[in-house]
Amino acid sequence: MKEIQDRELLSRYLREHRLETVFNEALNPHLSLFSFEQGEMICSRGEPAHYLYVLVKGKIKIYTSSAEGKTLILCFKTPVEIIGDIEYIRGSDIVNTVEAVSPVHMIGIHYRWLKKYGNDHAPLLRFLLEIITQKFYIDSNFSSFNLMYPVEVRLASYLLSVFCDESDNLVRGQLSTTHLMDAANLIGTSYRHLNRVIQKFCSEGLLQRTRGFITIKDREGLSALAGHNIYE
Helix, strand or coil: CEECCCHHHHHHHHHHCCCCCCCCCCCHHHCEEEEECCCCEEECCCCCCCEEEEEEECCEEEEEECCCCCEEEEEEECCCEEECHHHHHHCCCCCCEEEECCCEEEEEEEHHHHHHHCCCCHHHHHHHHHHHHHHHHHHHHHHHHHHHCCHHHHHHHHHHHHHECCCCCECCCCEEHHHHHHHHHHHCCCHHHHHHHHHHHHHCCCEEEECCEEEECCHHHHHHHHCCCCCC
């Protein structure tokens, strides 16, 4: 993580995402702009939570891990998204691990300033409520998505989420097959069946699998198969 010392860029993000009224004049001086590299951890489950982050550029993935070390990707997010909102309201440690899928910019503000200047600021509270409500809505529909769509569609959607940024530009050339168990867990299928679908995609020219890696060969074909991306 690096702090970007550029107030003009910060102001531009606030304007672009209509966040100027969300943070009042008292909060504004305490806003910081941070950058994260592709693959960098933004926060990890179980760590103390100190900052509210607003995703304004790039794509992130949110996942959790079991005591046995198994990983379950919960979703992918693009702007505008908040990290640390539930922890701020509940006063809890970080609930899920968040990782940058592409280069990411986030506006951050420490909880102490939110408590001091934001607890009675209606636009901020309304913004948090909208984001949290959307999260619960997505969570409630997640299982039904996995039931409604065939594995082929779910896998295509997952691959596009992993390989592409918020502008649908490819940000990753290859995906290690060591991540396939994560994919199987996310889309609700067995590892064996997932491999059969990948083999089918390879025979259809959508993917190429070589030396432990998967590469997208036909992004347009995957996009047509996925329709709209159900994991974002």
